[in-house]
Amino acid sequence: MSLPKVLDKIDAGLDASIERLMNFMRIPSISTDPAYDADVERAADWLVENLKSIGVTAEKRTTPGHPMIVGKIGEELDDKTPHVLFYGHYDVQPVDPLDQWKSAPFDPQIVDSAHGKVIRGRGSADDKGQLMTFVEACRAWKAVTGTLPCRITFFFEGEEESGSPSLVPFLRENKDELQADIALVCDTTMVSRGVPSVSTQLRGMLKDEFTLIGPSIDLHSGLYGGPALNPLREISRIIASFHDPETGKVTIDGFYDGVKEVPADQLRQWNDSGFDEDVFLGDVGYSQRHGEEGYSTLEQLWARPTLEINGLWGGYNGAGSKTVIPSEAHCKLTCRLVGDQDPAALRKALRAHVEARLGPDLKIRWENDLSGSGASVMNLERTEYEAARGALSDEWGREAVFSGMGGSIPVVGFFKSELDLDSMLVGFANDDDAMHSPNEKYDLESFHKGTRSWARILDALATH
Structure with missing residues (x-):
């Protein structure tokens, strides 16, 4: 069985994985500001070379805006081997107000926090750190076994933070090349600290x-x-x-x-998730919830x-x-x-x-x-979701949760409308990661256990 050796490889190579992430973060790939166009291009080139280093056939594709990246690995595997499309974005938000940063936004630092060590810098959680957890999991699989347990198409864009204007035309023009069994999307958070989540519905x-x-x-x-x-x-x-x-x-x-009302078992998962609504509301100055009567904060955020x-x-x-x-x-x-x-x-x-x-x-x-645009509700009758939830539960030592999201991730709807592709959203960011704000950070635990989690999920998808 290869999985234990893959997990050991991830642990042994953690320092090198962190350094690769920090090199990626040093590139100021701000897609909304034309002054950084060359840096966005440089980040795309860096990512292509990084994928090639683990045997991925990767290319930078021109669009009217910033480049898309498409890579493939495992094409030699049997057609019955699951095929996943992994999506992330390599562009980042602007850094203003600069005077509120504790260190330079594009000079990533490992610092202490109330919850342990974190990587501080723009793009650490949104989305470079999340993206690299998957890439590093694939790196470990390739190093240990010479291959991957699934066929994988990597699809990375450089315009997510500027509205993704090139996304839908690119999906339409490359529909056949981007076909897979299911899409994996990493641009999301855990339901609460230490509680892994599979987001299954987006408002x-x-x-x-x-x-x-x-x-x-x-x-x-x-x-x-x-x-x-x-x-x-x-x-x-x-x-x-x-x-x-x-x-x-x-x-x-x-x-x-x-x-629709929330199914009883899903509501149980939410209630047992460790989410503290008093802290959630208190952090922004509320003493109680003010929404629709008869529904908890999580129900209001995700299902109402x-x-x-x-x-x-x-x-x-x-x-x-x-x-x-x-x-x-x-x-x-x-x-x-x-x-x-x-x-x-x-x-x-x-x-x-x-x-x-x-x-x-x-x-x-x-x-x-x-x-x-309508809500996105995943088909939980597909066995991949429960397989991933089991893999996450094994890694984090507690029951993983099928969660919702209060916001919208447009790419999920586009994958469905343009590629007829269901999505599974798994990310390891925390609510306090300050995404889009000064002092953005990503917990080292999220990066390490996130990489291990993806290794387990790939194994589970291949064997479920």
Whole structure:
């Protein structure tokens, strides 16, 4: 049996694995800033050479933006050997505000923290450290056995932090080459520290924006105050109608169509995950949860839909006072979607709810170039998910959890819509890793045990 030797190889080579990661992190591959275009290109070249060093046939592919990387290994294996597509991204966020960093963002350091040693530097958790856990697991397998237990297609992009504009066209143009049995996505977190997770559901997103229009111009509140309709007051009334003040439920007709209750065993896993909602809420200044009545924080984050007001403005916002009744009031909002909620149907219901509450002399203008995407819910009847959960449980010494995610990872939906490919999301970041913020870090335990975890998952997928 090769797995114990592979795990020993990972342990023995940990220092070298960390140094490879830190070399990767030293490249400032900021995809959003054209000043770093050459560095993004350099990071792509570094990654191609790193993959080649373990026998992967890897290439840098040109796009209208930053390069994609495609690599393959194990093509000589039998067609019955599982074939996985592993996805990650090699670009990173900007580092501003620079003065809040404790060390240079692209000079990675191993430092002590309250939870042990961490690698501090931009890209440590998002996503270079996560990406390299998988690559290093493959390196160990290749060193010990000369091959891999699965056929693997590596797919890395350099535009994830800038909206992935080249992703969908690339998927369409290279659909046949990117076919696999299942996609593995590493750009995610554990449910809580030391509790490994397989994310099996992602909330979708609906964005909308509207403007209420009252008088034809801003009015003097002394001359018109009283008889004049005030769009800010009207928009406040309409927004207040979105939620039941007693239960927190959204009151829009049909809003909960397609929402499903969490299966009992999955709810048990969440309840036993070690997640501390008091700490989670207390860290941002809350003394209690404020969402939909009757549901825990994790249920609200992962399995319940929301309607949130993201921006509300109108009238005068400068210093001092300006006594006007504004001509317009504006609102930006988003809905997080779960289950089988239909973004198009929900947009129609939302707009009908608002328009039914318009009073005389009040007009509305909707923005029409806003996106909507449904939730991603994985098919847990596929045996790969339970195999991976078992492998994670063995490595971390406690039951791994089928978790959800409150946010959205667009690539998962694109893999399904463009490649008809289910995804399995496994990552080892923690909530305190400061991704997108100064002093981003990745626990050494996450890197080490994450590498061991991927070695176990590849073995489990090959033998399940």
